[in-house]
Amino acid sequence: MRRYELETEREGSAVYFFIRDIETLDIVLLPTKYLMHKIRSKCSPNTIRRSALSILYYLEYIHEKEQELIDIYQMPYVEQTEHFVKFLYWLKAGKHTQDENHRSPNNGTCNAYLKDVFRFYLFIEEEYQQFGELKALSYNYFMAVDAVGVKKSIRSRSFKGYLKEEEHKARAAKxxxxxxxxxxxxxxxxxxxxxxxxxxxxxxxxxxxxxxxxxxxxxxxxxxxxxxxxxxxxxxxxxxxxxxxxxxxxxxxxxxxxxxxxxxxxxxxxxxxxxxxxxxxxxxxxxxxxxxxxxxxxxxxxxxxxxxxxxxxxxxxRRKAGWSLELIQLAYGHRHIQTTINYLDIVDDELLDASQEFYEKHSSLYGIEELL
CATH class of the missing domain: 1.10.443.10 (Intergrase catalytic core)
Structure with a gap:
């Protein structure tokens, strides 16, 4: 028996999402406040809907475990990590849906659900700092250089227990x-x-x-x-x-x-x-x-x-017609060039052919013939 349900309400072109406790009929306040924050941040309705479903599934999961959102902050690091890993496998087993014909989600989808849950927890931490921070999200540090050449250290938080994602490459239409x-x-x-x-x-x-x-x-x-x-x-x-x-x-x-x-x-x-x-x-x-x-x-x-x-x-x-990767990236509206590369059917043989062509045009790069 499910404890929570997702509800929507439309006002003109705006769509609002709510998570309701079926037993008490009350709206669950923390998730609803977070989803309103997503709306104010100009996130797309599809993005907000996926966040709402991710949180809904997670609330069902901790309800089964007889836990509350705030309880998770009190867990030691190892126990907290195990908690989120078990949530991933709970999703993978299809326990988040009552549809018997529903296919098991792939690892990437499970990871995406958990990432939405982590964003929700980070929102809670910003709003209610007395709860502390999730220990399972470890800090990563990397150096970045800004437009005027100033180096700065950037800190990000990540989880080490995500499921290994399957390589997925959508087929291009012919x-x-x-x-x-x-x-x-x-x-x-x-x-x-x-x-x-x-x-x-x-x-x-x-x-x-x-x-x-x-x-x-x-x-x-x-x-x-x-x-x-x-x-x-x-x-x-x-x-x-x-x-x-x-x-x-x-x-x-x-x-x-x-x-x-x-x-x-x-x-x-x-x-x-x-x-x-x-x-x-x-x-x-x-x-x-x-x-x-x-x-x-x-x-x-x-x-x-x-x-x-x-x-x-x-x-x-466009790539076959000679467009550069940067032009295709702009046409696609991608923020990262790697996303564009993933869209293109670039195979190893093309890389080898390109290397061969390069060396044929630049056969004497380092004056090696003089060293032989």
Whole structure:
């Protein structure tokens, strides 16, 4: 029997998350205060929802252990570490859900849940300093140099007991697969959605957040991404960032065709992608509708494509065309170059070929022939 449940409440475009004690019907104050802090910090609804679920699972775990949040601070280092390691294995065993058909989460997902729990504890420490600090989070030190060359020591806290994460590399969509899906689409909207995902490399939330009255440069064929919190469909740019991408003339012509075809639906609001049938006709399209469409295309063609696979396709095609890693990183909106590298299908053979080509062009680097 579960002790806690996650509740949501919407006010306009804002979504609020609460954790309620099913037995007392009271809202659990500490987690709710933390989730409100996440909202004020401009975190995305998806990020806040995952944090809420992580805390919900953890509250269930300590309830089973007959413990309270504050009790964990009193544990010795070894016992505290063991407590969090056992939480990871509790998650891995699927005890966080009552769904018998639910697949066991992978190690990376379990670690992500625990990291959210640690962020929650760090919030508690900042708000209520009398509780002290978690002993299981050890300090790491590293040196950093700022823009003017001043060195400083940076201290961070980390946990040593995370599960070893499996290597995961999402597959990039292939051009012939995209063509087959485009042929199978039964309307202009779905085809345009596929084309923009493939040609911009934008995340699905960024595509669904496009305002056709403000975000499109019709003269230069440029689609821009802006951070907004008030999109009716909850779509928003990640990391509160701005980016722009140029699309091909053919896709731009298709965009104009789409706007002309659905002008009567589009004229009542400003979202580029809207529902074109059903009870919500004319309302901004949401992420669930996109995945439902792609699922239908998969049944129809036998080809599985996701927005993330199209994002991978974008980067790999640009790399083949000679774009530098830094340009692809900017196009993706990645903060770290390693994230960009993980998106690209770079294999060892390419590294060896590149090395061979380098040495053929620079055969005498160190004047070794004079030493022989």
């Amino acid at each position: 051009k012939d697969e995209i063509v087959e899906i485009l042929k199978a689409c039964t309307n202009i909207r779905d085809r345009l959605l596929m084309l923009l995902l493939a040609e911009t490399g934008y995340r699905i939330g960024e595509i669904l957040g496009i305002d056709y009255s403000k975000d499109i440069d019709y003269r230069n064929h440029i689609i821009r991404v802006y951070f907004r919190e008030d999109n009716e469909n909850g779509a928003r740019a990640k990391n509160a960032e701005y980016r722009s991408a140029k699309i091909s003339k053919d896709t731009f012509d298709f965009l104009n065709l789409y706007i002309a075809e659905y002008r009567k639906l589009l004229q009542h609001q400003t979202s580029l992608f809207v529902n074109i049938s059903g009870d919500n006709i004319g309302k901004p399209m949401n992420v669930e509708a996109v995945y439902s469409m792609l699922k239908r295309m998969e049944k129809k063609t036998g080809i599985k494509i996701t927005p993330h696979m199209l994002r991978h396709y974008f980067g790999n095609e």
